[in-house]
Amino acid sequence: MFHIYCPYCAEYREEEEFHPKGQAHIARPADPTASSDDAWGDYLFFRDNPRGVHHELWVHAVGCRKFFNITRDTRSYAILETYRMGEQPGVTAESVTLAERDSERKTSDTATMQGVPS
Amino acid sequence: MPRFAYFDPHPARAVTTQSPLHQFAATASGGESSVVLRENAFLDHLILRGESEVLIASVQAVLGLALPTEPQRLVMGEAGSLQWLSPDEWLLIVAAGEGFRLQRELREALGSAHFSIVDVSGGQTLLELDGACAVDVLMKSTAYDVDPRAFPVGRGVTSVFAKATAVIRRVDEQRWELVIRRSFADYCLRWLLDAGEEYGIDYRPAELGATISRAAVVDTETMS
Numbered sequence: 001m002f003h004i005y006c007p008y009c010a011e012y013r014e015e016e017e018f019h020p021k022g023q024a025h026i027a028r029p030a031d032p033t034a035s036s037d038d039a040w041g042d043y044l045f046f047r048d049n050p051r052g053v054h055h056e057l058w059v060h061a062v063g064c065r066k067f068f069n070i071t072r073d074t075r076s077y078a079i080l081e082t083y084r085m086g087e088q089p090g091v092t093a094e095s096v097t098l099a100e101r102d103s104e105r106k107t108s109d110t111a112t113m114q115g116v117p118s
Numbered sequence: 119m120p121r122f123a124y125f126d127p128h129p130a131r132a133v134t135t136q137s138p139l140h141q142f143a144a145t146a147s148g149g150e151s152s153v154v155l156r157e158n159a160f161l162d163h164l165i166l167r168g169e170s171e172v173l174i175a176s177v178q179a180v181l182g183l184a185l186p187t188e189p190q191r192l193v194m195g196e197a198g199s200l201q202w203l204s205p206d207e208w209l210l211i212v213a214a215g216e217g218f219r220l221q222r223e224l225r226e227a228l229g230s231a232h233f234s235i236v237d238v239s240g241g242q243t244l245l246e247l248d249g250a251c252a253v254d255v256l257m258k259s260t261a262y263d264v265d266p267r268a269f270p271v272g273r274g275v276t277s278v279f280a281k282a283t284a285v286i287r288r289v290d291e292q293r294w295e296l297v298i299r300r301s302f303a304d305y306c307l308r309w310l311l312d313a314g315e316e317y318g319i320d321y322r323p324a325e326l327g328a329t330i331s332r333a334a335v336v337d338t339e340t341m342s
Contacts, residue, residue, distance in 0.1 A: 009190065011190070013277070066204055
């Protein structure tokens with residue numbers, strides 16, 4: 001069991017109160033009649049399956065019954081952030097990659113420095 | 119302009135109402151009971167929906183209650199109790215027979231604003247746990263943190279309760295309320311009696327087949 005932060009209830013709640021609802025930020029084509037079959041098919045059926053950061057739609061099914069977004073790492077299952085509908089994620093694949101590269105550089109810098117005799 | 123069909127769930131004609139737990143008889147623990155379970159049946163439950171800015175003034179004027187805008191808050195007053203359920207949804211519980219009048223007054227106060235009021239009295243019932251061990255019974259039944267330090271008086275949450283769902287409210291130091299679905303009432307009561315056995319739980323049912331009758335106006339009216 002783990003806890004998920006509901007941005008509407010403003011507190012951590014049991015995982016069993018929530019349901020995942022798939023990928024977040026899927027915009028319905030503004031003019032469906034003008035959209036091509038490919039674009040409409042993409043909208044209806046095709047979802048991302050990234051290794052790493054994924055933005056998902058969840059619902060607090062037993063509770064406030066509001067939908068909200070979760071940014072989750074599919075490698076570690078770690079929840080990086082939760083945010084309300086209509087908001088943009090603060091954590092993205094790019095920001096995580098940059099942070100990881102930074103920390104790697106720091107580690108290698110430290111390693112080099114440790115190798116230098118004082 | 120909005121048009122509403124009103125109907126009084128408790129018409130002037132004497133109607134015998136039956137609690138969803140009518141088949142349960144009172145249990146007496148025999149000795150000292152550290153928790154008492156009561157059913158407060160036949161109260162009027164209303165769901166208010168709308169933006170808090172839209173509802174707040176009318177609710178204050180009609181009910182004399184401050185609409186709680188902070189999550190998990192419950193306010194209690196003479197008119198009844200009003201609880202935050204979600205950012206645009208509140209549960210109002212008032213005495214039997216009051217819901218019809220208050221609903222009409224709220225609609226008149228709110229006029230053409232964007233809101234919704236639904237009478238859900240028939241769909242749920244209210245159980246009350248009273249006593250020093252009430253919190254222990256709750257701790258066995260829900261994963262939510264009901265420790266008195268984390269759950270002050272005036273707090274109410276909707277959470278998983280005994281594998282079903284319930285609205286759990288703390289109305290007093292030792293008094294807790296559970297708003298449960300009518301269809302789950304039988305199951306929840308059996309669960310509570312079982313969970314409370316070790317504390318000598320004492321069950322006091324609602325008056326059997328209570329009759330609510332009063333001189334009410336039964337008509338269909340549209341707001342112009």
